[in-house]
Amino acid sequence: MEYLDETLVAQLPKLTPYILDWYDRSARVLPWRSTPTPYRVWISEIMLQQTRVEAVIGYFERFLAALPDVPSLAAASEETLMKLWEGLGYYSRARNLQKAAKIIMQDYDGQLPADFDALCALPGIGEYTAGAISSIAFGLAKPAVDGNVLRVLARILASGADITSPKVKKEFTAAVQGMIARDRPGDFTQSLMELGATVCLPNGAPLCLGCPVAHECRAFRQGRAIDLPVKPEKKARKLEQRTVLVIRCQEKLFVQQRPNTGLLAGLWEYVNLPGHYTLPQLTADLVKRGLTGNFIHLKPSKHIFTHIEWQMQGWLLNLDGDPPSPGETGRWVTKKELLEQYTLPTAFKAYTNVIKNDL
Numbered sequence: 001m002e003y004l005d006e007t008l009v010a011q012l013p014k015l016t017p018y019i020l021d022w023y024d025r026s027a028r029v030l031p032w033r034s035t036p037t038p039y040r041v042w043i044s045e046i047m048l049q050q051t052r053v054e055a056v057i058g059y060f061e062r063f064l065a066a067l068p069d070v071p072s073l074a075a076a077s078e079e080t081l082m083k084l085w086e087g088l089g090y091y092s093r094a095r096n097l098q099k100a101a102k103i104i105m106q107d108y109d110g111q112l113p114a115d116f117d118a119l120c121a122l123p124g125i126g127e128y129t130a131g132a133i134s135s136i137a138f139g140l141a142k143p144a145v146d147g148n149v150l151r152v153l154a155r156i157l158a159s160g161a162d163i164t165s166p167k168v169k170k171e172f173t174a175a176v177q178g179m180i181a182r183d184r185p186g187d188f189t190q191s192l193m194e195l196g197a198t199v200c201l202p203n204g205a206p207l208c209l210g211c212p213v214a215h216e217c218r219a220f221r222q223g224r225a226i227d228l229p230v231k232p233e234k235k236a237r238k239l240e241q242r243t244v245l246v247i248r249c250q251e252k253l254f255v256q257q258r259p260n261t262g263l264l265a266g267l268w269e270y271v272n273l274p275g276h277y278t279l280p281q282l283t284a285d286l287v288k289r290g291l292t293g294n295f296i297h298l299k300p301s302k303h304i305f306t307h308i309e310w311q312m313q314g315w316l317l318n319l320d321g322d323p324p325s326p327g328e329t330g331r332w333v334t335k336k337e338l339l340e341q342y343t344l345p346t347a348f349k350a351y352t353n354v355i356k357n358d359l
């Protein structure tokens with residue numbers, strides 16, 4: 001091994017019984033754990049990417065009630081799928097779920113394949129998710145290494161290696177492979193994830209005194225737990241100013257569909273202009289289009305994506321006369337339709353709330 005100390009890595013398997021004992025006593029009761037079928041494990045793992053457990057539980061239960069199996073997911077309409085995902089963010093995850101479901105219908109008779117490589121070949125399933133499904137749902141001795149697991153291992157080994165490096169991750173993955181309990185691979189995967197999620201917490205706050213492996217943890221012994229793991233500094237987010245117009249005309253509201261690629265691809269939005277517009281600028285633009293109406297300033301709002309932050313100024317525009325042509329990507333819809341049938345990203349939540357509560 002180039003980055004990890006092989007002698008220390010060789011000691012890791014002896015920690016497995018401690019972690020499993022702790023898991024048996026302390027595991028949280030989560031809906032996907034009660035019946036870990038391949039489909040339920042798959043859906044839960046995809047939902048849990050970039051999203052907190054507490055936020056996922058309600059979505060998971062609604063999703064499973066509406067689309068309980070691979071055939072129903074493959075056959076779901078785009079609107080149903082997006083509505084079930086609305087608010088979870090990273091919508092490409094939902095689209096990939098459906099693409100994968102269609103492949104599973106075609107190539108695997110509607111059953112997820114019990115094979116790590118075949119799982120990895122499906123859209124949206126990377127090595128981590130394939131490892132989680134393989135071990136939890138199929139009982140295969142495959143490692144699932146995500147940020148939680150890397151953090152726990154980096155601390156136990158007091159490793160200063162950069163955990164975002166693929167080469168380093170590969171060595172940690174080999175280390176986890178050696179720790180898997182052959183008789184309980186699924187529980188082992190979940191126990192390590194659970195330890196990272198509830199005890200060996202990120203951002204400098206590990207609860208070492210309640211940790212089942214504190215006696216073997218080098219970072220704890222050396223008082224370095226809060227300094228590990230090492231990650232390179234993140235690039236600063238790009239700030240973008242936007243002007244959001246909620247346009248209303250004769251009790252109809254205007255929404256438009258975003259392009260099929262890029263940020264929030266294919267989702268619906270209000271008019272969303274780059275830059276911050278002043279009231280005279282907005283009024284002049286309206287006159288230029290031969291329209292009249294009045295603007296009401298709404299509260300500013302911001303939304304943070306992974307690499308971009310939108311700083312939004314909002315306006316409600318009450319248009320006079322009949323609704324003008326919505327154009328190719330736009331639609332005039334009722335409030336009920338907008339709230340029940342259209343998927344508007346959380347980025348616009350402040351403005352959707354205005355519609356919900358005030359219009």
Ligand code: SF4
Nearest residue numbers: 200208211214217225
């Ligand atoms: S002792 Fe502390 S730092 Fe070490 S694994 Fe446990 S919680 Fe993490």
